[in-house]
Amino acid sequence: MTAPSQQKLKVHGSVVVTANRLGDGAVVHWMAGGGWSAELGKAAVVTNAQAAKELLAAATADDVNAVGAYIAPVELNSDGVQPGNLRERIRVGGPTFDLPITFGI
Amino acid sequence: MPLVRNGKIVDDLFIRILDDAVVPDDVAAIVPAARLLADAGEFVQRGGATGVLWPNDRNVSELAPHLGRLALVALVFPNFRDGRAYSQARILRERHHFRGELRATGQVLRDQFLLLYRAGFDAFEVSKPADAPAFIKAIERYSAFYQPAVDAPAPAFRRRSVKNFRSDQPVN
Amino acid sequence: MYIYDDLDRRLVAERVDEFRDQVARRLSGELTEEEFKPLRLMNGVYLQLHAYMLRIAIPYGTLSSAQLRTLAQIARRYDRNYGHFTTRQNLQFNWIKLSDLPDVMADLASTGLHGMQTSGNCVRNITTDQWAGVATDEVEDPRIFAEILRQHSTMHPEFTYLPRKFKIAITAAPHDRAAVRVHDIGLRLHRNGAGETGFEVIVGGGLGRAPFVGKTIKPFLAKRDLLSYVEAILRVYNQYGRRDNIYKARIKILVHDMGAEKFAAEVDAEWLNIKDGALAIDPAFIDDIAGRFRYPRYEMVIDNPAALKRAQVTNPRFENWFKNAVSPHKAPGYSIVTLSLKPEGGPPGDATSEQMDRIADLADRYSFGEIRVGHEQNLVLPHVAQGDLPAIWAALDEIGVATPNVSLVSDIIACPGLDYCSLANTRSIPVAQELTRRFKSLDAQRAIGRLHINISGCINACGHHHVGHIGILGVEKNGQEFFQITLGGRADEKAELGTLLGPAVPYAEVADVIEDVVATYVELRERPDELFVETVKRLGVEPFKERVYAAR
Numbered sequence A: 001m002t003a004p005s006q007q008k009l010k011v012h013g014s015v016v017v018t019a020n021r022l023g024d025g026a027v028v029h030w031m032a033g034g035g036w037s038a039e040l041g042k043a044a045v046v047t048n049a050q051a052a053k054e055l056l057a058a059a060t061a062d063d064v065n066a067v068g069a070y071i072a073p074v075e076l077n078s079d080g081v082q083p084g085n086l087r088e089r090i091r092v093g094g095p096t097f098d099l100p101i102t103f104g105i
Numbered sequence B: 001m002p003l004v005r006n007g008k009i010v011d012d013l014f015i016r017i018l019d020d021a022v023v024p025d026d027v028a029a030i031v032p033a034a035r036l037l038a039d040a041g042e043f044v045q046r047g048g049a050t051g052v053l054w055p056n057d058r059n060v061s062e063l064a065p066h067l068g069r070l071a072l073v074a075l076v077f078p079n080f081r082d083g084r085a086y087s088q089a090r091i092l093r094e095r096h097h098f099r100g101e102l103r104a105t106g107q108v109l110r111d112q113f114l115l116l117y118r119a120g121f122d123a124f125e126v127s128k129p130a131d132a133p134a135f136i137k138a139i140e141r142y143s144a145f146y147q148p149a150v151d152a153p154a155p156a157f158r159r160r161s162v163k164n165f166r167s168d169q170p171v172n
Numbered sequence C: 001m002y003i004y005d006d007l008d009r010r011l012v013a014e015r016v017d018e019f020r021d022q023v024a025r026r027l028s029g030e031l032t033e034e035e036f037k038p039l040r041l042m043n044g045v046y047l048q049l050h051a052y053m054l055r056i057a058i059p060y061g062t063l064s065s066a067q068l069r070t071l072a073q074i075a076r077r078y079d080r081n082y083g084h085f086t087t088r089q090n091l092q093f094n095w096i097k098l099s100d101l102p103d104v105m106a107d108l109a110s111t112g113l114h115g116m117q118t119s120g121n122c123v124r125n126i127t128t129d130q131w132a133g134v135a136t137d138e139v140e141d142p143r144i145f146a147e148i149l150r151q152h153s154t155m156h157p158e159f160t161y162l163p164r165k166f167k168i169a170i171t172a173a174p175h176d177r178a179a180v181r182v183h184d185i186g187l188r189l190h191r192n193g194a195g196e197t198g199f200e201v202i203v204g205g206g207l208g209r210a211p212f213v214g215k216t217i218k219p220f221l222a223k224r225d226l227l228s229y230v231e232a233i234l235r236v237y238n239q240y241g242r243r244d245n246i247y248k249a250r251i252k253i254l255v256h257d258m259g260a261e262k263f264a265a266e267v268d269a270e271w272l273n274i275k276d277g278a279l280a281i282d283p284a285f286i287d288d289i290a291g292r293f294r295y296p297r298y299e300m301v302i303d304n305p306a307a308l309k310r311a312q313v314t315n316p317r318f319e320n321w322f323k324n325a326v327s328p329h330k331a332p333g334y335s336i337v338t339l340s341l342k343p344e345g346g347p348p349g350d351a352t353s354e355q356m357d358r359i360a361d362l363a364d365r366y367s368f369g370e371i372r373v374g375h376e377q378n379l380v381l382p383h384v385a386q387g388d389l390p391a392i393w394a395a396l397d398e399i400g401v402a403t404p405n406v407s408l409v410s411d412i413i414a415c416p417g418l419d420y421c422s423l424a425n426t427r428s429i430p431v432a433q434e435l436t437r438r439f440k441s442l443d444a445q446r447a448i449g450r451l452h453i454n455i456s457g458c459i460n461a462c463g464h465h466h467v468g469h470i471g472i473l474g475v476e477k478n479g480q481e482f483f484q485i486t487l488g489g490r491a492d493e494k495a496e497l498g499t500l501l502g503p504a505v506p507y508a509e510v511a512d513v514i515e516d517v518v519a520t521y522v523e524l525r526e527r528p529d530e531l532f533v534e535t536v537k538r539l540g541v542e543p544f545k546e547r548v549y550a551a552r
């Protein structure tokens, strides 16, 4: 997964703008009316480069609530908005193995 | 952009001369490096003090023959993460014993004040006005350091390991 | 153990105050992210996929039991009950909140721990042999010099904004356990013909995008000159290192572009100006720092006591562990015990709070309160009386850190990869986990012999894949996880970079390919004790390539 900072702005399909919350680093998404939500379902979803660029510009203007905003792919299905690649699935769902708390004692 | 000098916010008495502008005789002026090197004689006769703006990718030892006539050397931080001028500052102070004003210019932020000060800067063109009043607090934040620098030529190891250390004491 | 004095403590405490102020200014918006990022990095704080990550320095890999308990407590209180030991003798917490970090730092400082300079373009945590001070083959304790360098580089006013990060490693044994040839500066403490000890200075080694084995620029440097010479190297690098391209900014590129000889000449010219100045080290200073290290008072005990022999003959599980995880110690009757953080199916290098607490207790009871961290992501109890080995084995086994796989094929070194890391191309931990399942038979592992697998999730090479006997590097192809395999790398005194086996293979096939590679080695080796790397050296990668790609 190319690091998002090196991403060229090509938009295929649906995308959202995502970032990490400043205070705790949690994954958040830019909402249509502005502002961030931890729920992917509340993210503004767009489908072309121009709209994505505008969304990103609005999101990056907020340097205090979230950091490192970038455009991430999503898929829309009957369950709603889903992360569009492995990286985003891990960001939303956590590591793909059991955390070590379940090992050892 | 406020100027902090010797810990205080002061007026900047120097004007900046661009590449080939005329240098007024009686005012303190900072001239570009290339001009100083092209015609050092031009600045010997001036009434006002002369300073030089020295880029961070040019060997600062080239300045050595001129230092006696310079009241100020301004070094440059194109952004605060580019640390070349820290080395230049120490070389000017420690090797060439420059005693004039050593000024930090470019992106000069509060969280670098202490390092700049320790490297030998005594004047700071502060990028963010709000940072200037915090200068003293920033450089007094630490009460001890390990390594020698311009502000403390004896390293901590000497201060704590060798009693009555004198800096001229021979080693080994 | 190095014992902090008032100056050391004050400096760490003042750093906590400074960081608290910086975090407050960031949270209020006074500092932009661009301004804050280098400041947080310099305190070991990264922003990863899910949360902030805090990297804590474990200088020269030595921890006290009190420090390990502090780490356990922080994991419990501010994180998710575990920590990850890295290939650079650091510990990482993966789920920390920025707003908690000042308090975390204050807790760390209470036992002399910190995250200073574990990231950023400065001199990083100085690493060394995890067996320093106890190895049978060392010339002198390298930690004394690691500590001298640590002090010199901590908050250095000139070298805090270098072109790029800067890593120094020291070894003092002929067998290099600190990988000094793949560091920005590698120092090898040795004795010269005249019987004096000094350093071979190696520069410009490093992994990552353009891997290099370092070049020796000074075969013998007197101890007196260590700091002035390192300062001269840093000063040359600070002035001439590239700043226009992050991928070309490491000192290895400067050394390569300038040529090692010219680089050495520049350093020498600079060094002449400063070598007799304030940085010249006198013997009193070395004695002073050495005097701050507390060494155990070993009991007078004999080698191979009856209790040990009895356990060896009566308990085959113990005997297997003993042969694998216990190494000779310089003091008679003592041993070095390696704790495997590589259980079958576990993420390499992770330890839970409970494990850390129990290990701290065991260190108090059996190892003079001292624990070491090695670059292989295992822990070490460095001073265990041989008579105590059966008891300590039982206790370690109970907490899952006595897997007898040290330096075997399932003792895998892996970076966090895409499960945590925001720079990753691919995952690496699940690859390691799958491999430990494939090679779970300990008998089979022992028959294979010493074999290091190293996995990195991207070209930054935190898993040191270039110097793994088998290196696995994650790359991305059309949004899918693929892996390049290299063979024949090694990080020790015969350091070498691995050779690419062939085209990258998809995630689902990596474990199969590695199994094929290992099977090929077992068939081709000349004798059972010809190491994997030796077979690859003798035959090249061709026979492996044929076997692996013929089937695919």
Ligand code: SF4
Pocket (backbone or CB within 6 Å): C415, C416, C417, C418, C421, C422, C423, C424, C425, C456, C457, C458, C459, C460, C461, C462, C463
């Ligand atoms: S090697 Fe790459 S993926 Fe692995 S931890 Fe380092 S930066 Fe992250």
